Amino acid sequence: MADDVFKALADPTRRKILDELAERGGQTLFELCARLTNRHGLGSSRQAISQHLAVLEEAGLVRTRREGRYKFHDLETEPLERIADRWLKPNGRQS
Amino acid sequence: MRIHITSVFVDDQAKAERFYTDVLGFVKKHDIDMGEARWLTVVSPEQPEGTELLLEPDGHPAVKPYKDALVADGIPATAFSVDDVRAESERLRGLGVRFTQEPVDMGPVTTAVFEDTCGNLLQIEQMNQ
Numbered sequence: 380m381a382d383d384v385f386k387a388l389a390d391p392t393r394r395k396i397l398d399e400l401a402e403r404g405g406q407t408l409f410e411l412c413a414r415l416t417n418r419h420g421l422g423s424s425r426q427a428i429s430q431h432l433a434v435l436e437e438a439g440l441v442r443t444r445r446e447g448r449y450k451f452h453d454l455e456t457e458p459l460e461r462i463a464d465r466w467l468k469p470n471g472r473q474s
Numbered sequence: 475m476r477i478h479i480t481s482v483f484v485d486d487q488a489k490a491e492r493f494y495t496d497v498l499g500f501v502k503k504h505d506i507d508m509g510e511a512r513w514l515t516v517v518s519p520e521q522p523e524g525t526e527l528l529l530e531p532d533g534h535p536a537v538k539p540y541k542d543a544l545v546a547d548g549i550p551a552t553a554f555s556v557d558d559v560r561a562e563s564e565r566l567r568g569l570g571v572r573f574t575q576e577p578v579d580m581g582p583v584t585t586a587v588f589e590d591t592c593g594n595l596l597q598i599e600q601m602n603q
Contacts, residue, residue, distance in 0.1 A: 403576070403578075406548075406575070407547060407548020407549075407574055407575060407587075408547040408548055408549075409547055409548035409549045409550070409575070409587065410548055410574075410575045410578065410587070413578075413580055413585065414578065414580065417580035417581040417582065417583070418580065418581060425547070448542065448545045448546060449545065449546060449548065449574055450546050450547065450548075451574075
């Protein structure tokens, strides 16, 4: 599980996605792509961003929810807390 | 060559006529009975001779999956230009319009995305500076 989180965080585009979701939750794929293009000059295709989102979701860092016909993405910070606890609260050390 | 007509696929032309005129504020330009459907276009009151928007019935079997897939990812069917995205969003919200993207400053543009009640998303945008 922790390996997935480190792998997900290793990519700069995925970190930007998390930055944008931290600023505003509940974003559609379209809004995320527009933000990444216009604010960060990232010209990735929607398909590429979709794949990045799948990696983040797999690592538990992004949660998707369907609301009627729409799909929204939210940041999930719990895996980050577990990572930080490894060094901040060394009793619960993981591999 | 000029862009004369562009279109959106709507699930109900009568409902679309109400939304695109009463809520968005466009005016009807052509309304021609074509038998099963109408040739129904609207224009901006600011540009009555400008590009017409055709409110086209979405009965073709390819259209619904296309619309559903776009809407799921929040992708608008088309975009309109306004002077002030935030003010227009407030106005539309007051009329019960649902937004999937709040006004966001995207650098050169500020944009917002909302539902047209006819199965599409629409974007409004304002050029900054």
